Structure formats: C-alpha cells, structure tokens
Amino acid sequence: MKLYGGPLSNYYNMVKHAMLEKGLEFAEVELRPSQEPEFLLKSPMGKVPVLETQQGFISETDAILDYLDDAFPQKPLFPKDAFAKAKVRQLMKVQELYIETPVHNLIGALFNREVPQHVKDASQPAAKKGLAALARLARFDPWLCGKEFTAADIFVFYSLSLSNRLAQQVYEWDMLQEIPGLATWYQSFMKRDAAIEIMNANKAALEALAARK
Numbered sequence: 001m002k003l004y005g006g007p008l009s010n011y012y013n014m015v016k017h018a019m020l021e022k023g024l025e026f027a028e029v030e031l032r033p034s035q036e037p038e039f040l041l042k043s044p045m046g047k048v049p050v051l052e053t054q055q056g057f058i059s060e061t062d063a064i065l066d067y068l069d070d071a072f073p074q075k076p077l078f079p080k081d082a083f084a085k086a087k088v089r090q091l092m093k094v095q096e097l098y099i100e101t102p103v104h105n106l107i108g109a110l111f112n113r114e115v116p117q118h119v120k121d122a123s124q125p126a127a128k129k130g131l132a133a134l135a136r137l138a139r140f141d142p143w144l145c146g147k148e149f150t151a152a153d154i155f156v157f158y159s160l161s162l163s164n165r166l167a168q169q170v171y172e173w174d175m176l177q178e179i180p181g182l183a184t185w186y187q188s189f190m191k192r193d194a195a196i197e198i199m200n201a202n203k204a205a206l207e208a209l210a211a212r213k
Helices: 010-021 063-070 082-103 107-110 117-137 151-171 182-190 193-212
Strands: 001-003 027-030 050-052 057-059
Touching: 001 010, 001 063, 010 063, 010 151, 010 193, 027 063, 050 063, 057 063, 063 151, 082 117, 117 151, 151 182, 151 193, 182 193
Parallel strands: 001 027
Antiparallel strands: 001 050, 050 057
C-alpha cells in the first residue's frame, strides 16, 4: 500500500498512526493537496490523505480507517460491538465538528496572518462548548473509550494537537487543562512508539516550513 500526504497534515498522521499500530507495511509518498486532474482521479476533492490499495484509491480519513480495520482485523481500532463502535465514532465526530472546526478558523495564525477579531470572538466559545461535550463522553480509563486503545484516541489526539497549537498561539489558552484527565491521557498517547515517530516528523516539517518564511 501507499499513503499519500505529508507530516504537516493531522489527518495524514491519523492514518499513518493507525497503520503503524496495526504493523502494516506501506510506503509514504509525500504529496500536497492538489486540484491537478491526475490527482483528482485519486482523491475527488484533491485532499490528503489518500491510500492506494490493490483495489484502488481511498480518500477521506474516516473511510480509510474503516477500510484498514475491515481489511486488516489484527489489532482492531474499532470495537466489534455495535454500540461500543458507535460510541468511538461519536467521540471522533464531536472532536471534528465541535472542537477542531471552530478553532480551524484560526489557521492563518500559523502563517503569521492576522486573524479577524470576529473570528477570534466566535471560535473560543464554540470550542469550549465542544470540549464540554467531549468531557461528558471521555472515560480516561486510561483511554478515551475505556480500557482499549481505539481509533477515537488516534483521531482526537492528532486533531487536538493542531487545535491546541492554534488556541495557544491566538488565545494563550491550553485546551488540555480544560478537562480533568485530558492532559494525562495526551501525555500517555505521546509515549506510544507510533506517536513518537509521527510527532518527530511533524516537528521537522514545521521547522522546515518556518525556515522557508
């Protein structure tokens, strides 16, 4: 298999982490999002990540994670029980829609662009509401959904790492302190071998980007 994208993409990092956890063999192909016709045949929206399989190409992180768990059931990242699986997906969706989405509006700050005041005023209250929802769902026992490490841990970690970087830069606000147990869970995740590899690659890519400015 081939995984297209790069270490600056938190969604690329989610898929890479899942593949590393499962012990899968794959090649990384560094590629940026593109509207080039050739790339649109692989990813209809021109987004990364994209996974190339023997059967063809899959884009959209949720779809890729589902495929990986179905095609390679070793070390599952989703529970077999339907209700438990739905709770994993619920956590992922809360993080995506109600925490990352409002904070993502601050993304210009990473590129030294001024963030409009009305965006600053709206993003933090919306994200706090999302974090409150996450707090109602997360169990931290020790992982988000209980004893087993799941796709929710992977998704929330890489999504939250970007969201928190933006929150700290714009508001000097550490999201990890918003929920009891969240910072401890985050530090535990960072000790996993896959996370160490991925975060080192992300750090190197950020440093290279800063050097080009």
